[in-house]
Amino acid sequence: MSLLGVQDVVTAYGKIEALKGVSLEVAPGSITCLLGPNGAGKTTLMMTIAGILKPKRGRIVFDGADIAGRAPHAIVGRGVALVPENRLVFPGMSVLENLLAGAYQRGDKKTVAEDLERMFGRFPRLKERAAQLAGTLSGGEQQMLAVARALMSRPKLLLMDEPSLGLAPLVVEEIFRIVADLHKDGATIFLVEQNAHMALKVAHHFYLIEQGRISFSGTPGALAEDEVIRRAYLGSSKA
Amino acid sequence: MDDYAIGVLTNIGLVSFLALSAYLLLVAGEMSFGQQAFFGVGAYAGGILTAMYGWPLPLAALAAMTLGALAQLLVGLPTLRLRGLYFAMATLASAEMMRILFELLHFQRVVDGDAVGPDGTQGFRGIRWVFEHGVEPIEYLAIVYALLALALAGFLRLERSRLGATLRGVGEDAELAAVLGVDVTRCKLGVAAAAGALAALGGVLFAHHNTYVEPRNFDIMLGVHSLAYALIGGLGTALGPLLGVVLDIGALEGSRVFQGYRMIVFGGLVALLLVWRPRGLLDERTVQWLKQRFS
Amino acid sequence: MIDLAQNTLDGLFLGSSYALLALGFTLIFGVLRRVNLSYGPAIMLGCYAATWAHLSFGAGLLALAAIAVLCTTLAGAYVERLCFAPHRQSSAIAAMVASFALWMQLEELATLALPRHIYDFPPLYAGAPLDFWGLSLRVESLVMLGAAIAVCALLWWILYRARFGIAVRAVIDQPNAAQLAGISVPRTFMLTFAMASAIGGLAGFLIAASHEQVTPMLGMWSTLKGLLAMMLGGLGSLPGAVAGGLALGLLEAHSQWFLGPQARDLIAYALLFLLLAARVPWMTTRSAS
Numbered sequence A: 001m002s003l004l005g006v007q008d009v010v011t012a013y014g015k016i017e018a019l020k021g022v023s024l025e026v027a028p029g030s031i032t033c034l035l036g037p038n039g040a041g042k043t044t045l046m047m048t049i050a051g052i053l054k055p056k057r058g059r060i061v062f063d064g065a066d067i068a069g070r071a072p073h074a075i076v077g078r079g080v081a082l083v084p085e086n087r088l089v090f091p092g093m094s095v096l097e098n099l100l101a102g103a104y105q106r107g108d109k110k111t112v113a114e115d116l117e118r119m120f121g122r123f124p125r126l127k128e129r130a131a132q133l134a135g136t137l138s139g140g141e142q143q144m145l146a147v148a149r150a151l152m153s154r155p156k157l158l159l160m161d162e163p164s165l166g167l168a169p170l171v172v173e174e175i176f177r178i179v180a181d182l183h184k185d186g187a188t189i190f191l192v193e194q195n196a197h198m199a200l201k202v203a204h205h206f207y208l209i210e211q212g213r214i215s216f217s218g219t220p221g222a223l224a225e226d227e228v229i230r231r232a233y234l235g236s237s238k239a
Numbered sequence B: 001m002d003d004y005a006i007g008v009l010t011n012i013g014l015v016s017f018l019a020l021s022a023y024l025l026l027v028a029g030e031m032s033f034g035q036q037a038f039f040g041v042g043a044y045a046g047g048i049l050t051a052m053y054g055w056p057l058p059l060a061a062l063a064a065m066t067l068g069a070l071a072q073l074l075v076g077l078p079t080l081r082l083r084g085l086y087f088a089m090a091t092l093a094s095a096e097m098m099r100i101l102f103e104l105l106h107f108q109r110v111v112d113g114d115a116v117g118p119d120g121t122q123g124f125r126g127i128r129w130v131f132e133h134g135v136e137p138i139e140y141l142a143i144v145y146a147l148l149a150l151a152l153a154g155f156l157r158l159e160r161s162r163l164g165a166t167l168r169g170v171g172e173d174a175e176l177a178a179v180l181g182v183d184v185t186r187c188k189l190g191v192a193a194a195a196g197a198l199a200a201l202g203g204v205l206f207a208h209h210n211t212y213v214e215p216r217n218f219d220i221m222l223g224v225h226s227l228a229y230a231l232i233g234g235l236g237t238a239l240g241p242l243l244g245v246v247l248d249i250g251a252l253e254g255s256r257v258f259q260g261y262r263m264i265v266f267g268g269l270v271a272l273l274l275v276w277r278p279r280g281l282l283d284e285r286t287v288q289w290l291k292q293r294f295s
Numbered sequence C: 001m002i003d004l005a006q007n008t009l010d011g012l013f014l015g016s017s018y019a020l021l022a023l024g025f026t027l028i029f030g031v032l033r034r035v036n037l038s039y040g041p042a043i044m045l046g047c048y049a050a051t052w053a054h055l056s057f058g059a060g061l062l063a064l065a066a067i068a069v070l071c072t073t074l075a076g077a078y079v080e081r082l083c084f085a086p087h088r089q090s091s092a093i094a095a096m097v098a099s100f101a102l103w104m105q106l107e108e109l110a111t112l113a114l115p116r117h118i119y120d121f122p123p124l125y126a127g128a129p130l131d132f133w134g135l136s137l138r139v140e141s142l143v144m145l146g147a148a149i150a151v152c153a154l155l156w157w158i159l160y161r162a163r164f165g166i167a168v169r170a171v172i173d174q175p176n177a178a179q180l181a182g183i184s185v186p187r188t189f190m191l192t193f194a195m196a197s198a199i200g201g202l203a204g205f206l207i208a209a210s211h212e213q214v215t216p217m218l219g220m221w222s223t224l225k226g227l228l229a230m231m232l233g234g235l236g237s238l239p240g241a242v243a244g245g246l247a248l249g250l251l252e253a254h255s256q257w258f259l260g261p262q263a264r265d266l267i268a269y270a271l272l273f274l275l276l277a278a279r280v281p282w283m284t285t286r287s288a289s
Helices: A042-050 A072-078 A095-102 A109-120 A124-128 A140-152 A170-186 A194-201 A220-225 A227-236 B003-027 B035-053 B057-077 B084-104 B137-160 B162-172 B176-179 B184-212 B220-233 B237-254 B264-278 B283-292 C002-032 C039-058 C059-086 C092-113 C139-161 C163-173 C175-180 C186-213 C216-230 C238-259 C263-275
Strands: A003-014 A014-024 A031-035 A057-062 A082-084 A157-161 A188-194 A205-210 A211-219 B109-111 B113-118 C130-132 C135-137
Touching: A003 A042, A003 B137, A014 A031, A014 A042, A014 A057, A014 A205, A014 A211, A031 A042, A031 A095, A031 A194, A031 C175, A042 A072, A042 A082, A042 A157, A042 A188, A072 A082, A072 C039, A072 C175, A082 A140, A095 A109, A095 B035, A095 C163, A109 A124, A109 A140, A124 A227, A140 A157, A140 A170, A140 A211, A170 A188, A170 A194, A188 A194, A194 A220, A205 B084, A211 A220, A211 B003, A220 A227, B003 B035, B003 B137, B003 B162, B003 B184, B003 B220, B003 B237, B035 B057, B035 B084, B035 B109, B035 B113, B035 B184, B035 B220, B057 B084, B057 C263, B084 B220, B084 C216, B109 B237, B137 B162, B137 B264, B162 B176, B162 B184, B176 B184, B220 C092, B220 C216, B237 B264, B264 C059, C002 C135, C002 C139, C002 C163, C002 C186, C002 C216, C002 C238, C039 C059, C039 C092, C039 C186, C039 C216, C059 C092, C092 C216, C135 C139, C139 C163, C139 C186, C139 C238, C163 C175, C175 C186, C186 C216, C216 C238, C216 C263, C238 C263
Parallel strands: A031 A188, A031 A205, A082 A157, A157 A188
Antiparallel strands: A003 A014, A003 A057, A205 A211, B109 B113, C130 C135
């Protein structure tokens, strides 16, 4: 039984269909990775699952219920949190307030305070800068803040849209170490990536999206075997 | 036609000039809360020239239009670079200043034994050129609509021309237009002058229809109404503002069915209409569709 | 000298009523980036409802205050549903014109119920003004100033200390991220609007009770004064709204004293026009919250 099941989802911008019937599954406790070129529909899919975009057709089954077309805050309430592309922290609010905003739906102050401590334990840099405005953080710090903010809602499924985008290689490694850590603690993660090398190290299952359709589904081994994908995404031939 | 019908139709025509003036600015991307000021300038200037100095109406109208254009240029020069709400507030401030200046204006002259001219908050009586020259109400109505038709013809021609397309471009994205080589400032100043002249023409005709004007006529209510007419009717064509005026003054006030609570009906209808069509009944898309359909 | 001091004092008190009006206006603008022209007419409707309750049942001051605040809030919620909720993504002009349309509606509704040109409103305080070294101090003015300060403090607390404040600031800061954090943007808009309208209702009640009358001009007056004070203080800043209101009050009191009542309004508008034309930095760079 999968945690997330996307079934034949079509999402359109006006008359242009960015997703032309996408189906995929994310197993509980797994790291699933979506690869694909720019403009293939990766971010559109993430935004559709998170409820920012409404699908024209199809079902999105999360934890046994169809969440397609529901309001974003209701989807967060059901346990799906998205770390958006380009992070989108609240630049005019402090790091601490960003984290509290992530826990907005949770009424219990005590558990929120506990989680806050846990986040500061996991991301010591954020603790140092708790009172600083988020807009003044570096790109990597903002990415960590965005991840921590999403975790503050205690999601059952964490969606991450290109967390490595625009970050220095060392920072990218740190981000992927965090992804692996989160997985070790039992999180289910659905990740969009351009950086297939890094994704290969952590993910259990891969999907490839091209022109709004899923064109490949398989394990890291199968992905590495596929000559075409190797050329396109790993930048080297088998020889 | 009875007098009441003629009165309503004339009013529709007069207010249409003001609505067109607001529409022209909206197309060029500026929202003005202050077109009533130039309507007022036209009314006062035209009235002063005919009633106090004995000018013929056509000449007075031309002079008033020139003055209206100059006045709007004067206001526009320092403010046209402001955006959205800032421009709207600057026009509101200038229009209210103008209204207060009308209240402070005491300028009278004895004509045929009577003191004639603006008398502060008491208003300006005796703008009687139309009656003295034996123009019948129905004839005056014809004059108003002939001028309105002329203005509309100008608009429709403009909208088919390259200049019209340029204006819409400036309205939609001034920066893009500037990058494409359009002199945005000149464009907007031209629009301002034309809008001022149009409003002033409406004002002259209004003053000579009513024979009496007072500063209160030109308060913010009038300005926001004209803006609303342009938006209700639609921003796709110059016929839009006219449709807006006809709907309000014609259908609601004219029909006398909703007397006493006309504004409750009108206000609710407008709000609902804008939910359905945020750029008015005859918006750009509808106009495009109609054109394809009938050409 | 005593006149100058008295004028300054009067100006500050007048300004505190403007500050209250501007606070509600600013809250709406800060969150929605939209101007609500029927802010004033909603206040007028609230005050008319209170006046009606006073005439019909002789309701006491506290009840009148409650009625004014409640009815203004309801009218505000109606305006939000019809004019602002549908236009969140689309044009700002449509929202503004729609709110103007409801202005007409609310005003006519109020004057249909109470058609006379002027109605008495029970005074906030019936006693004589206090006297301090020759300066006369109206108790109602003190209450107004106190209310402006209290509302400002309460708003600050809500925005920077309460959980709801996080939602409001998040929506202002980055609306898309706010949705992803689980904050309902429509609900935040609605509640902010209601809060702003309640402040407006309180302002309206205090103004009516210190002028001891209501007239059909109350709607337009509130919208214009609130808008003017908000613009003078720099759009969208709460401390700016208070400063703008007080500055407007001082300006009006002094120019009325020196130049007469018509010059009073003329100077306020001229100042706004000049500041806009000169594009002074605090007015043309928008700060949030």
